[in-house]
Amino acid sequence: MVGTFNLPDVGEGLTEAEVISWKVTVGDVVEVNDVVVEIETAKSLVELPVPFAGEVRELLAEEGETLEVGSPLIRIAEAGSEDGPEAGSDQKSDSQEKKPAERKQADSGSSGSGSPESGSSDSGGDKALVGSGPKADAAKRRPRTRPTTLDLVDVPGDAQRRPARRDAESQGRGVVDVLARTTPPVRALARRLGVALGELAAAAPGRISREDVERFARDRGGDVRAGGRRAAGPDEHGFTAGRLLREGPREEEVEVRGVRKHTAINVTRSAQEVPHVSVFRETDITRTMELRAVLREDSRYEGLSVSPLLFVAKAIIWAARRNPQVNATWHDETYSLKNYVNLGIAAATPRGLVVPVIEDAQAYDTRGLAAAITALTKRARDGKTSPAEMQGGTVSITNLGPLGLDGGTPILPPGQAAIVAVGAVRRKPWVVDDQIVPRDVMTVGGSFDHRLIDGEHAGRFVADVARVLEQPGLLLD
Amino acid sequence: MQPIQLLAPDGSFAEDEVYAPYIRALGDDVLREMYRSMATARRLDNEATSLQRQGQLELWVPCLGQEAGQTGVITALREDDMVFPTYREHAMALHRGITPEELLRQFRAAGHSGWDPLEHSFNVYSVVLGAQTLHAAGWAMGLQRDQAAGRAEDELVVACLGDGASSQGDVHESMVFASSYGLPMLYFIQNNHWAISVPVATQSKHPLALRAHGYGFEGVRVDGNDVLASFAVAAHHAPQVREGNPQIIEAVTYRMGAHTTADDPTKYRTSEEVESWKAKDPISRYATWLEAEGHADSGWFSEVDAEAKDLAADLRRAAMSMEGLELERVFDTVYAEPHRQIETEKAWLKDFEAGFAEQTGETEGERR
Known part of the structure; x- marks a missing residue:
């Protein structure tokens, strides 16, 4: 052997x-x-x-x-x-x-x-x-000759052993939901929507996705209300299966295009590239409001919008003259200082946020600027702002007042180093000569490109804008 | 923290007020039985290692060098004290009447386990590191509830673990449960100095027994190569454990062999270290003492050697004839009754296994 x-x-x-x-x-x-x-x-x-x-x-x-x-x-x-x-x-x-x-x-x-x-x-x-x-x-395995599939196998007595909850899920259709291949969140979704996963698995073998469940619920449409689980009313937890915030699908995918897309690209780029810094200052603009009332009565201003925004625009131009740094574009190796102000004015429009620009805003007198703003805002509201009108801004304003807000930290439009944010004008108690008196108060602030503008520069600029709004007489110089 | 020791490596006995009396009370039968357990375990280890080297076992996990701690502790406990072992408690398993053949079944992949845990009050080997300590705590909570419902027995539960498993989260959780619920838990830590290739000094800066203080219970350190001290310590502390005071017994020992047959310890430890522990061998020091004290003579020792040799031969024969585990059993033992998902997976695997090309000379050639 x-x-x-x-x-x-x-x-x-x-x-x-x-x-x-x-x-x-x-x-x-x-x-x-x-x-x-x-x-x-x-x-x-x-x-x-x-x-x-x-x-x-x-x-x-x-x-x-x-x-x-x-x-x-x-x-x-x-x-x-x-x-x-x-x-x-x-x-x-x-x-x-x-x-x-x-x-x-x-x-x-x-x-x-x-x-x-x-x-x-x-x-x-x-x-x-x-x-x-x-x-x-x-x-060293031998090569495979064919793919292998996972086919459901019937097991005697399976239906009897199925837990009660799953029975409810499949609504007694004799399909075992245990084997509907899907993930726990989708199972939960199906339960909320009153979708029997077993039914779905039988109709479309393979892994059941969130979309499958939603489509199934959507396609069933009226069923949900009429014959579905929703009609059954709330359960013992006060939970009504299938009830949503409003009519329609549970979630919908909306294509991003137009202004939304443009805005998204710009703010993303700006937020990622530019280190933003924001400062704020509460400002008593009672005198500006008085001046505004005077101008509104003036026949030369008839038909023009004489809003606080006009004075903010004037104040920015005034302050930019004294703080050249804020009116500039950063180019890494260098930065370009502008000896003009192309003033962008952010406007909420039906199409979305647009920032049309008033070129050479420093060249207008007050009435001319009022006319330019009036025309610009009208075109924006009508949705007629052309792409060309939105080019070349150097400093921008965003007016949060109409939204009832006091302040915010806006994202800089690409290529600009300053955007001024002004809030709502409110009557507030204010201390004047040791007396508390009601005054028109507004928060002035904004965001700045910190590569170019330190807190000190930003502060001085915002203070100058505020000073003009407090003492609009300064505009005379 | 010096480990408690009664029997020095040279076989001399040191009197001790607390622990020595437990040994003096033992008769020849028990003393001899402890030797037999250790010698049998060692012979089993050698044979099983050879069987693995000959391709007859998938794997073997030797307990070489750790026989004394295991034998001493298990001998001091009651037969109904439930033990939750790791995968290295061969001496303990043999003491509980589990046969060498049953021990090998799992390592030959001829079964998920080889014995009935309830019959021997000895759970199946846990390969998942530290998991058995949670099973043990759960079992102890069950006992506690049984006792609350009027059951009279006061058995304790042994959770075995090594120095490596002491770093597992499961072990911490188990000890917290033991402490919080006052469970009758005995944590038997065999500190064999190496967690595969990680030395114990890396895992713990303090003696592992001291960890007990963090949980609010007692810890004791014993020479795990001293079967008498291991016996005495377990015998002394078991009554307190039965009353719901968990304890740690850290047996300081040394893994003389490889972690498993798939490991090569020469890659991470020095031969000097191994030699220094060889001098502290648990079996030879015990044999010296037994003979010197007149508990056994050379005739008796030869008898035991012959028994151990027979056992090895029987084991070899038994291991060879064990049928391999049918793959289907893996699926059939998951649920008590047929289950659709399991059946589906089983069918899938069958189909998968059948889906390979026939082995022909041609494909053979291509592979080379």
Whole structure:
């Protein structure tokens, strides 16, 4: 009887090992568990004990040779009974039981040796659990011939075992929702919308997406109210399945285009590129409001909009003259100072936010500026602002007053270093000469490009704008 | 914090007021049985390691060098004290009557486990590091409720873990539960110095037994290579544990072998270190003492050696004849009754396995 010991996988999922040194030579007699060879795997140096006793007949690998797991390593002939009766007898009884399997193994495993051992067999070594078995196969799998699909399998008694909640989900249609392939949030959504996932799974196999559930609910339309779960009214938690904020789908995807898209691009670019800094100041603009009342009565201003915005615009031009830094564009290596003010005025329009520009605003007198603002705001409201009118701004104003707000931190239009934000004009208690008196108060502030404008510059500029609004007489100089 | 020691490496016995009396009270039968357990465990270890090297086991996890702590503690406990082992408690398992063959079944992948946990009050091996400590705490909470409902027994629950698992979150949670609920939990930490390749000094700057103080219970450190001290410490502290005072016993020992057969410890520790621990071998010091004290003679030792050898041969035969685990069993044991999802996955896998090309000479050639 001759046995072959094949190289086992001594690690977890190793595929090969190098023979480092033989501890026996042909003719040696070995006992079970005698170390015969030292091998090195990717993980470690390992001594291999033989699984059976006998005389070494053949060493099937050279030192330094790398063998695949499962390759034959050593052949051992069972010695006479005096050499290893215990082990020998064990193996005999074992081999008799296992003969067919081993023959197969020997046929495929030791073709090179040419000895008559295919008829021989012995125990353990040949049918090594790991070495020549599943692990070796797993390491180099055969190619696949076809894809595999996941088909639902029917299990007897499944319906009875289904939990009550899932029964409700599938509304007793006999489809098991447990197997509707989807994620917990989508399951929750389906529950809220009163969609039976089982029904959906039956109609469209595969993973159920949020969109699938929504489409299903939408397509069902009136069903939701008439025959669906919504008509059933609230449950014990006061939760009405399917009830939304208003009529319509649960969520809808809206395409971004036009002004919205333009705005998004601009503010994103500006917010990412420009370090913004914002400052604010509460300002008593009672005198400006008085002046405004006077101008409104003036026939020269008939038909023109004489709003606080007009005076803010004048104040900005005045302050820009004294604070050149705010009227500039940053170019990294340099920055360009403008000796003019192209005043952008942010306007909320039906199409969205637009910022039309009054070119050379410093060149207008007060009435002319009022006329320009009036025309500009009208065109904006009518949605007629042309793209050209929105180019070239150097400083902008955003008027938060109409929204009832007092302040905000606007995003700078690209290329500008300052945007002034003014809030609503409110009658407020104000201290004048140690007396508390009602005054018209407005918050003046804005955002600035900090690369160019420190808090000090921004503060001085905002203070100048506020000073003019407090003392519009300054505009006379 | 010096570990409690009764038996020095040279086999000499040190008297101790608290712990020595527990040993003096033991008869030859118990003393000999402890030796037999240790010797059997060691023989099992050697044989199983060989079987793995011969491709007959997927993996083996040796407990070489840790036999004393395991044997001492389990011997001191009652047979109905429920043990939640890691995957290395072979000496404890053997003591509870689990056969070597049953122990190997899982490592040959011939079964998910080899024994009935209830029959032996010994849970299946947990391969998930530290998870058994939570199972143990849950079991102890169950006991507590049984007792509240009028059950008379006062068994305790042993949660085994190593120095490596002491860093697991599960272990912390388990100890918090044990403390909060006053559970009858004995945490048996075998500090074998190495968490695979991470030394214990990296895991803990203090003796692991001191961690007990953080949870508000007691911790004791024992020489885990001293079977007598391990016995005495467990015997002394078990009654307190039964009353709902959790305890840690840290057995300081050394993993003489590899972490598993897939590990090569020479890559991360020195042979000097291993040699220094070889000198502290738990079995030889105990044999010296047994013989010196007249508890056993050389004839008896040869008898045990012969038994152990027989056991190894039986084990080899038994392991070879174990049938492999049918893949279907993996699915069939998830639920008690057929389950549609499991059945579906099973069918998928069957289909997948059947979907490979036949192995022909041609494809063989292409691969090379």
